[in-house]
Amino acid sequence: MEGTERRGRVRAKVNFFACVRTEEFGEDIVPCIDMSRGGVSFRSKTCYAKGTKVQIAVPFSAEVKEAPAIFVRGRIANVKEMAGGGMYRCGVEFLRG
Numbered sequence: 001m002e003g004t005e006r007r008g009r010v011r012a013k014v015n016f017f018a019c020v021r022t023e024e025f026g027e028d029i030v031p032c033i034d035m036s037r038g039g040v041s042f043r044s045k046t047c048y049a050k051g052t053k054v055q056i057a058v059p060f061s062a063e064v065k066e067a068p069a070i071f072v073r074g075r076i077a078n079v080k081e082m083a084g085g086g087m088y089r090c091g092v093e094f095l096r097g
Contacts, residue, residue: 011036018042018058019069020092029062030090039077039093047088052076056092073097 011034018040020028030042040058048054054076057069074092082089 011041014040016059017061018056019060019062019071020044020048021055021057021071022048022052024052029060032058033089039074039091041089041091043082043087044090045087047081048076048079048090050076050079054092056094 014032014035016032018030018032020030020042022028025046025048028044028046030044033041033043035041035058040056052075054074055071056074057071060069061067073095075095076090077093078091080089081087
């Protein structure tokens with residue numbers, strides 16, 4: 001059913017950045033929208049393909065050099081073009097192992 005919530009975890013609105021790393025695009029510093037135990041969503045100018053394997057560090061700060069970035073594995077679970085065009089809302093599912 002269209003519009004039905006399929007997630008089993010509550011999402012919290014957040015206000016921090018992540019670093020998304022892929023072979024195709026390199027490192028992309030992105031603002032996060034919300035996060036749960038199972039994943040995170042963010043805005044980007046990059047149109048990632050659904051299913052793309054990523055490494056993501058969240059939260060991430062490029063300015064604080066002594067704060068280590070810990071990357072975890074994930075995959076792009078969904079991508080939607082945002083109103084106004086040129087920006088995409090991407091959802092990452094964290095992967096185990």
